[in-house]
Amino acid sequence: MTKPLILGLTGSIGMGKSTVARMFMDAGVPVFDADAAVHVLQGRDGALLPAIEAEFPGTTSAAGVDRVKLGELVFGDPAALERLEAIVHPAVATMRQEFLLGHADAPVVMFDIPLLFEKNGQDRVDQVVVVSAPADAQRERVLKRPGMTPEKFAHILSLQVPDAEKRARADHVIDTGGTLARTEAAVAVLADRLKQQAKDNAARLK
Ligand SMILES: CC(C)(COP(=O)(O)OP(=O)(O)OC[C@H]1O[C@@H](n2cnc3c(N)ncnc32)[C@H](O)[C@@H]1O)[C@@H](O)C(=O)NCCC(=O)NCCS
Numbered sequence: 730m731t732k733p734l735i736l737g738l739t740g741s742i743g744m745g746k747s748t749v750a751r752m753f754m755d756a757g758v759p760v761f762d763a764d765a766a767v768h769v770l771q772g773r774d775g776a777l778l779p780a781i782e783a784e785f786p787g788t789t790s791a792a793g794v795d796r797v798k799l800g801e802l803v804f805g806d807p808a809a810l811e812r813l814e815a816i817v818h819p820a821v822a823t824m825r826q827e828f829l830l831g832h833a834d835a836p837v838v839m840f841d842i843p844l845l846f847e848k849n850g851q852d853r854v855d856q857v858v859v860v861s862a863p864a865d866a867q868r869e870r871v872l873k874r875p876g877m878t879p880e881k882f883a884h885i886l887s888l889q890v891p892d893a894e895k896r897a898r899a900d901h902v903i904d905t906g907g908t909l910a911r912t913e914a915a916v917a918v919l920a921d922r923l924k925q926q927a928k929d930n931a932a933r934l935k
């Protein structure tokens with residue numbers, strides 16, 4: 730059996746990655762959402778609560794991780810962020826493998842990975858899709874979020890590979906600077922093209 734074509738979806742904070750991921754799902758591409766996996770692992774009865782509480786005392790309760798509190802501890806402290814990643818990332822990788830096994834028949838699947846370039850995730854996918862919008866649109870979207878400040882936004886940006894570099898390294902760029910309808914149309918065209926490409930490759934290998 731041929732393996733699915735694996736797309737990696739990434740983009741900097743507020744570029745519209747989650748919105749575009751949903752559009753790929755609507756276009757028939759199964760999507761593994763790394764962030765959603767993190768939320769499950771850190772949520773009520775999440776498998777990682779004991780390990781996170783041991784490393785960062787006072788950041789969890791029966792309801793799950795207090796993300797604001799944990800964010801305050803790790804986003805300003807690279808060593809602490811690394812300790813958190815060492816707990817979270819292996820568990821996410823296991824869930825991703827399970828997802829892949831569950832969609833072995835799909836021509837194309839997508840991994841939605843916020844930190845794809847930051848963590849060399851491009852080696853685990855066949856093609857990379859980057860979601861991108863002009864910096865002012867990004868800033869406006871992010872600063873609307875509850876609890877977000879210009880300082881926090883600047884700091885998170887400093888932890889991420891710059892948008893221009895992401896675009897340069899992408900196989901495909903989805904522009905989210907225009908209307909949602911325009912983005913949706915671009916996603917539908919790309920999804921169809923890649924499904925066809927995957928089917929053609931599979932036929933060649935038969
Ligand atoms: C610290 C946590 C609890 C804060 O949660 P919160 O809901 O406040 O923020 P959120 O997860 O939405 O992240 C906000 C922004 O920071 C970025 N970000 C998150 N983790 C990291 C990281 N390890 N390195 C760089 N940027 C990061 C996200 O891509 C996003 O753009 C959470 O981000 C976390 O557990 N991070 C570690 C796990 C991780 O690496 N997740 C992201 C990829 S799966």
Ligand SMILES: Nc1ncnc2c1ncn2[C@@H]1O[C@H](COP(=O)(O)OP(=O)(O)OP(=O)(O)O)[C@@H](O)[C@H]1O
Pocket residue numbers: 740741742743744745746747748749843870904905906907908909910912
């Ligand atoms: N053309 C567009 N394409 C996608 N999103 C758009 C577009 N125009 C406006 N938006 C809005 O921008 C916001 C993007 O939020 P979204 O949660 O998808 O970003 P994200 O990149 O996943 O964020 P983060 O990385 O911070 O989690 C949404 O509110 C969405 O409705």
